[in-house]
Amino acid sequence: MNDTVIETTGLRKEFTVTRKVGRLRRARHTVAAVDGIDLRVERGELLGYLGPNGAGKSTTLKMLTGVLLPTSGQVHVCGLVPVPARRRLAQRIGVVFGQRSQLWWDLPLRSSFELARHVWQVPAAEHATRLARLRDALELDPFLDTPVRQLSLGQRMRGELTISLLHAPAVLFLDEPTIGLDVVSKQAVRAFLTELRDRGDTTVVLTTHDLADIERLCRRLVVIDHGRVVHDGSLADLHARYGSRRRVLVELDEPLATPLQVPGVELEASTAEGRLLTYSLDGVSATAGELVARLASVAQLRDISVQEPEIEDVIARLYTTVKDTAVSLPSQPDPRGRAPSR
Amino acid sequence: MAELTGRWHAYRHLLGAQVRSQTAYRASFAIDLATNAFIPVIDLLALLATFRVTPTLGGFTAGDVLVMYGLSASAFALADLVVGNIERIRIYVREGLLDAILIRPLGVLAQLVTVDFTLRRIARLIVALAVLVIAVTRADIPWTPARVALLGWAPIAGAVLFGAIFVAGSTVAFWWIESGEIASSFTYGGRDFTSYPINVYGQLFRRLFAYGLGFAFIGYYPALALLGRSDPLGAPDWLRWCAPAASIVAATAAAIVWRFGVRHYRSTGS
Secondary structure (H helix, E strand, O other): OOOEEEEEEEEEEEEEEEEEOOOOOEEEEEEEEEEEEEEEEEOOOEEEEEOOOOOOHHHHHHHHOOOOOOOEEEEEEOOEOOOOOHHHHHHHEEEEEOOEOOOOOOOEHHHHHHHHHHHOOOOHHHHHHHHHHHHHHOOOHHHOOOEHHHOOHHHHHHHHHHHHHOOOOOEEEEEOOOOOOOHHHHHHHHHHHHHHHHHOOOEEEEEOOOHHHHHHHOOEEEEEEOOEEEEEEOHHHHHHHOOOOEEEEEEEOOOOOOOOOOOOEEEEEEEOOOOEEEEEEOOOOOOHHHHHHHHHHHOOEEEEEEEOOOHHHHHHHHHHHOOOOOOOOOOOOOOOOOOOOO | OHHHHHHHHHHHHHHHHHHHHHOOOHHHHHHHHHHHHHHHHHHHHHHHHHHHHOOEEOOEEHHHHHHHHHHHHHHHHHHHHHHHHHHHHHHHHHOOOHHHHHOOOOOHHHHHHHHOOOHHHHHHHHHHHHHHHHHHHHOOOOOOHHHHHHHHHHHHHHHHHHHHHHHHHHOHHHHOOOOOOHHHHHHHHHHHHHOOOHHHOOHHHHHHHHHHOOHHHOOHHHHHHHHOOOOOOOOOHHHHHOHHHHHHHHHHHHHHHHHHHHHHHHHHOO
16 A cells, blocks of 8 residues: 655746836746755654745645646645646645635634535534544534634634544645644644644644644654755754754762763763763663663662753754755655654 | 535535525624615616606617616626625635635635625615516517517526626736726626617727627617517627527636636646
């Protein structure tokens, strides 16, 4: 069975931009919003698709969902070519475009779900089962009978997620699903997506600027800039590539008799006569748990703390430094991805 | 086949939802209906005022012109009810809402006309049909089965023709978002044009609208057929019965323009 859900080769989209040059003259030139993207997404992956504003994220999503026709390159989603097979593809994918609602503004939320059943032609029994599960998972019951226009942004987003999943799509595309949400709603959405990811039968492609989304949800990150892929790998790969490391600070009763040797762990500092130690982890081969377990077996621990690398810094650095050097990592991540160890 | 009926079913539900949300506030809906019913009445009064200064217009009496008006107003009101809200495509394109339409497994045009269906416009259709009925009963029509049938299909053929103008005109929005009222000048302008006998217009104007856009087939030719009169401009008599053929040509042309527009949208994204 072929488990590749999304496959693009040399995907490219050009737009013609007209610029005023004289009083009446217009200069036309073409700009590549997406400039040759090769992407393979396997079934069950949750892919974070990142990049600064204007990098080509939305344009890519539009080409994957059959809204926009690529200028050149190949694209297959669920084995279909999106634009010619738009209607059939629409049955297989769910899409949440943050600002463009699929809900009926003046009707109670419940009615939108009922209409979705007819639009996507879902059998009544299947619809009822899925809706019951989504109502439960996204806690929709308190506002199910409220007209959509009266819902808070967070409630509405939970409604959008529900309506995008009622026809059991194989792929879910989410364009900034947590933008503008309050903390509680963000957490509800994230918890739901985590569960969806862990169930493993829905492939999710998510664009976001929210770093917590990235850390909590995305096992694989594809970062694009100027329409090209500048990073494809796990968050740990990203940290490894930009040399950001997690630190473990331990306080011991007595200094260590012999220095500890754990692969991927480096002793960065030793203070207070060797009782206060700072180790740094490369985030790939060693976990903080292993280190602490090894330490506990040879010394008496008084206190431990773990310092996370600053993902803000990593992403910011990524956006600013790799503009022209589009290098992808040599290793293709495995389909399940490698979550950063906690 | 099952897919087709399923889709039809979906459109019906979309329509139903739209009607439900519009009729939710009964009092405001009733006011909407009443104001809409008033619009054709005002047009009618303007038309009748013309006959206070002249007994005939291009050789036609007030009763004859009333038949043309009834046909044209009914056709326009039906087209406006069914596809009039396609004008809103401007808003959809500008605000990117068309993307949300494209990701549903239904036709784009059919979705646009159903999700924005405006029920209150039905009041105009009812008034227009009432005017048509009064006009044909008062006019001196030599009734035959063919003329009875024509009375049935002429407003529908006219509505298809107007609908084609609505659709083709609104397609401009795919290229030019600020297209504003361009489409309206052809649709609303066309409604006023078709209310009068075409021999009152100047030649250029008549060629462009009556023949070029086919507006003669909405009120003028069917009215001639009903009244049993030949065209004073000399068109052959069989042409008076050709509204359905003209509407099919117009609908086909509009469909081509529309598909072209959607394709353009999908390659430019604006």
